[in-house]
Amino acid sequence: MTSLQTNSFPATPELPSDSGSQVQQPPTLLSPCDMGRFSLSHRIVLAPLSRLRSYNFTAQPHAALYYSQRATMGGFLIGEASGISETAQGYPNTPGIWRTEHVEAWKPIVKAVHDKGGLFFCQLWHAGRVSYRSFQPNGDPPISCTDKPPATEKDICGSTVPEYPPPQPLTAEGITQVVNDYRVAARNAMEAGFDGVEIHGGNGYLIDQFLKDQVNDRRDDEYGGSLENRCRFALEVVKAVSEEIGGHRVGIRLSPFANYNDCGDSDPEALGEFMCKSLNRYGILYCHMIEPRMVTQFEKREGEGRSLLAMRKAFKGMFIVAGGYDKEEGEKVIRNGGADLVAFGRLYLANPDLPKRFELGAALNEYDRSTFYTHDPVIGYTDYPFLEMH
Ligand code: PHB
Numbered sequence: 001m002t003s004l005q006t007n008s009f010p011a012t013p014e015l016p017s018d019s020g021s022q023v024q025q026p027p028t029l030l031s032p033c034d035m036g037r038f039s040l041s042h043r044i045v046l047a048p049l050s051r052l053r054s055y056n057f058t059a060q061p062h063a064a065l066y067y068s069q070r071a072t073m074g075g076f077l078i079g080e081a082s083g084i085s086e087t088a089q090g091y092p093n094t095p096g097i098w099r100t101e102h103v104e105a106w107k108p109i110v111k112a113v114h115d116k117g118g119l120f121f122c123q124l125w126h127a128g129r130v131s132y133r134s135f136q137p138n139g140d141p142p143i144s145c146t147d148k149p150p151a152t153e154k155d156i157c158g159s160t161v162p163e164y165p166p167p168q169p170l171t172a173e174g175i176t177q178v179v180n181d182y183r184v185a186a187r188n189a190m191e192a193g194f195d196g197v198e199i200h201g202g203n204g205y206l207i208d209q210f211l212k213d214q215v216n217d218r219r220d221d222e223y224g225g226s227l228e229n230r231c232r233f234a235l236e237v238v239k240a241v242s243e244e245i246g247g248h249r250v251g252i253r254l255s256p257f258a259n260y261n262d263c264g265d266s267d268p269e270a271l272g273e274f275m276c277k278s279l280n281r282y283g284i285l286y287c288h289m290i291e292p293r294m295v296t297q298f299e300k301r302e303g304e305g306r307s308l309l310a311m312r313k314a315f316k317g318m319f320i321v322a323g324g325y326d327k328e329e330g331e332k333v334i335r336n337g338g339a340d341l342v343a344f345g346r347l348y349l350a351n352p353d354l355p356k357r358f359e360l361g362a363a364l365n366e367y368d369r370s371t372f373y374t375h376d377p378v379i380g381y382t383d384y385p386f387l388e389m390h
Contacts, residue, residue, distance in 0.1 A: 026335045029327065030359055032074070033340055035318050036248045036285045038119050038195065040341070041074025043334055044355045047322050047343035048078040048123040048198065048253070050156065052373045053381060054095035057083065059105040062377035063095075064112040069352035069382060071118030076341065078198050078251075078288075081125035081205075082106075084185035085178070087143055089135045090127030090205075091156065093375055097122060097185045097192070106192035114193065121251060122189035123198045124182055124241070128206030129167035129215075130261045141168045143178070144209050145216045145223060145233070150262035157373045172221060175233060178206070183240040186250075196249030199237055201275075202290055204261025207234045211256075211275070212265040227267075227274050234275065238282050247283040251320070255290035257306060268292070269310060276314035287315045288343065291323030312338060327358050353386045362387055 027033070033040045046067075054060055059082075071077060082097040083089045089096070096102040106122070113120040127135075129144035136142055144167035155161040170178065186197045201207040209215045210233040216224050223232050234252075242250050256265060256272035265271050272289070279287060292306035312319050321333055322343035330342040348354045350367035357364055371380020 026337075029330050029334055029342065030355070031334075033318075035076070035340070038076075039074060040076055040119070041072070042355050043341045044075065044330070044348075044358060045320060045341050045343040046070050046075075046077040046348045047345035048080055048200070049345050049349055050080045050091065050094055050373070051381060052091060052093040053375055053377060054080075054093050055375070057089060057094065057096040058102055059095040059109055060377065061108065062382060064109045065382045067109055067118075067120070068112035068116055069386075070348060070354070071113045071116035071120075072355050073117030074119070075117075075355060076119045077113060077121070078343065079120060079122045079194070081123050081200055082185075082189075084124050084126050085181040086137050087131075087140075088126040088181075088206075090131035090142070091373075094125075097124065097188050098181065103188045103192045106189075106194070110193035119195050121196045121198050121249075122192070122194040123200050123253070124185050124189070125200040126178065126181075126206035128209045129164065130205060131164075132162070133165055141165050143168055143170050143174065144206065145169060146209065146218055148215065148218070150204070153262060158369075169219070170223075172223070175223060175236070179233070179236045179240050182237045183244045186241040186245050190245050190249075196251065196285065197241060197245065198251040198253055198288060199234075199241060200253050201234050201237075202253050202255030203258060204263030207237065208255065208261075208263050210234060211254075211271060212263050214259070214264045214266065215262070227270060231271075231275055231278060235278055235282075238279060238284060242282045242284060248285055250282075250284040251286040251288055252279065252284065253288040253290070253322075255294070256311075257292035258290055258294055269306070272308070272311045273314050276311045280314075280316045284317055286318035286320055286341075287311070288320040288322060291321060291325075294323035309338065350384050352384055357387060360387070 030042045033043050082095045085098045129142050131142035133139045147166050147169050149164040149166050152163050189197050216230050256268035289308050318340045320341045321339040325342050333339045346367045350365045365384050
């Protein structure tokens with residue numbers, strides 16, 4: 001098996017150069033990995049998972065237990081989507097990172113992860129048009145690149161939602177304001193103690209709405225029309241956040257192939273590759289891509305021969321993949337050089353000691369989908385059992 005050759009920055013460390021005549025072993029999920037200035041002890045990442053348990057849009061003390069249960073020495077956790085401003089929310093009980101109270105609420109949670117030696121990034125999120133007036137200040141319409149609402153689909157909880165209202169398209173001044181909101185939110189995340197931030201650029205939320213031509217199809221300014229123009233907003237956010245906290249602390253999550261929230265693109269390969277090449281300008285730490293097989297939020301489909309490989313090659317930083325991975329597929333993508341790290345959502349949610357279980361080849365707890373998005377501070381949240389060690 002040959003490793004994919006990439007000109008990764010920072011250099012992927014898995015193959016020591018001074019190994020003399022020893023046969024070089026390909027990395028595994030449990031191999032250490034230098035992610036920029038951060039030293040990871042394994043490659044199993046907690047995916048960003050909304051759990052809807054942050055009452056009043058504020059992270060709660062029970063999150064300290066939840067995240068610390070999943071923290072390992074040198075393991076990497078990505079926090080759930082956190083709203084960057086008062087217009088950012090679209091679901092009940094998601095946390096914010098725009099107010100001082102939000103920052104204070106995150107501090108003990110971040111500390112609990114650090115106390116176990118974990119590395120913790122805050123995911124910065126804006127729902128854009130996937131929202132209702134009831135979530136918006138003064139009952140205003142939600143914001144987007146367009147005035148076209150998403151078609152009503154099932155929401156993240158799997159229930160059919162009420163019709164979305166037509167959003168208000170952002171003006172150029174409005175865009176400048178939102179870019180600044182991301183900047184301030186990144187600063188707030190650092191103030192809360194996070195090690196860095198992941199910009200949520202996927203899954204049909206605000207940034208993705210600008211990126212995709214099936215949503216961003218009616219602007220005639222520099223933020224709409226051509227591929228380059230549709231990517232402008234995302235890249236302005238990346239630039240602002242990187243200038244604020246340093247590109248070495250910034251990642252981005254993208255889902256070019258997905259059409260969650262009625263947000264698809266006619267040429268996802270071109271979009272993904274253009275973004276990856278453009279991101280190299282900012283020297284950010286990582287790009288976190290969702291696999292093409294995750295076309296919808298709820299089930300894995302065949303990827304129809306589509307793959308992330310061209311994007312992996314185009315991007316010079318660390319590459320994280322996500323989307324329905326199990327241990328075997330995770331080992332394979334790491335071994336083949338298709339990714340540096342693999343993010344696990346459902347499996348990690350249900351197995352607080354997932355790295356240990358993978359290491360031992362132990363059986364996994366099954367996840368209970370019915371409690372993914374309920375609001376209980378314990379059930380389906382912090383009550384999944386650990387392996388019993390005798
Ligand atoms: C998602 O990325 O799918 C997502 C983000 C934020 C939420 C729920 C889902 O609150």
